[in-house]
Amino acid sequence: MIRVITLDDEQLALDNLNFILKKFPELDIILSTTDANTALDSLQTMKPDLIFADISMPEINGMEIAEKILELKLATKVIFITAYEQYALDAFRVNAVDYILKPVTTSKVRHSLDKITSLSQGRPDPSLKAHGEFRIIGTQNNRFYIIRPEDGQFIKMELRDLILVTQSGEYVLRHSISYWEENLVPYGWFRCHKGYLVNMNQIEAIYPMFNSTYNVKIKNQKEAIPVSRTYIKEFRALLNI
Known part of the structure; x- marks a missing residue:
């Protein structure tokens, strides 16, 4: 099982994300929150395998969370969920596994999970x-x-x-x-x-x-x-x- 945290400051968007993720039996959502501070604190205590995080949020944004993961040398992989294309290069720089533009769909999530599987097995990223x-x-x-x-x-x-x-x-x-x-x-x-x-x-x-x-x-x-x-x-x- 892949232990997952989901984070989006908009409850409706978070509910939609969780609804789609529950279609994937390999995913176990261990925390779902609209509060970035809660997600940040949970990274070290819960040690998730993966976090789906919105980028544009008040106080702490998703990019800062990804930077913290790098700083702490955590194994948690990051998939960004956002409505804005202009963050693509920043997502690339913080080594996010993937970047999903809203609306989130089953096929988009499947593509992202396939990338994680390829990387974990030492195979080249399918997008390459x-x-x-x-x-x-x-x-x-x-x-x-x-x-x-x-x-x-x-x-x-x-x-x-x-x-x-x-x-x-x-x-x-x-x-x-x-x-x-x-x-x-x-x-x-x-x-x-x-x-x-x-x-x-x-x-x-x-x-x-x-x-x-x-x-x-x-x-x-x-x-x-x-x-x-x-x-x-x-x-x-x-x-x-």
Whole structure:
């Protein structure tokens, strides 16, 4: 069973959400509330698997609750319920599993739950598939872009964001760097550092460093990509050096 909290400051909307969620036998609604403070307090005591939360609410909004989940490193997944499309990028940044526009329907919830199932089983998010091929979805200037793995050059951690660098620009990614490592290795990518993934087919030059590591230069990019000691043996084996 998936233990669920539902949160919406409008009782009618909350009732409608609960009515739909009760159609799914795998869901167990352990708390339903119109008060964001109650939901926030319950995250640590009840430890739900999932929260369906409205975004636009007085006092504490749904985005702040998602940020708190990240801050506390809780395993609770977030699905946003909202009437406003403009929050899509913000939802993406706080690593929400999905973003459902009102009115909530059974099919929309089913789609969101399928995404959770895929992620929990280590499979790529179904929304990242295009004609059976894995695709990277990133954001740039409040727009979503679909990028082929072979077109990406490297991925780096930058403050709280994960950035995909390509010859055409940079894109913000969701998910962890470990997630991308798992799904991009079949496309010639390599984890060269705790904060970097590199497309091996995009490497132009390799520079030995004084501490028995390497820096790599990527085609048409100025940033030097480090290869740390943790990954150096596998890196050398891949390149036969």
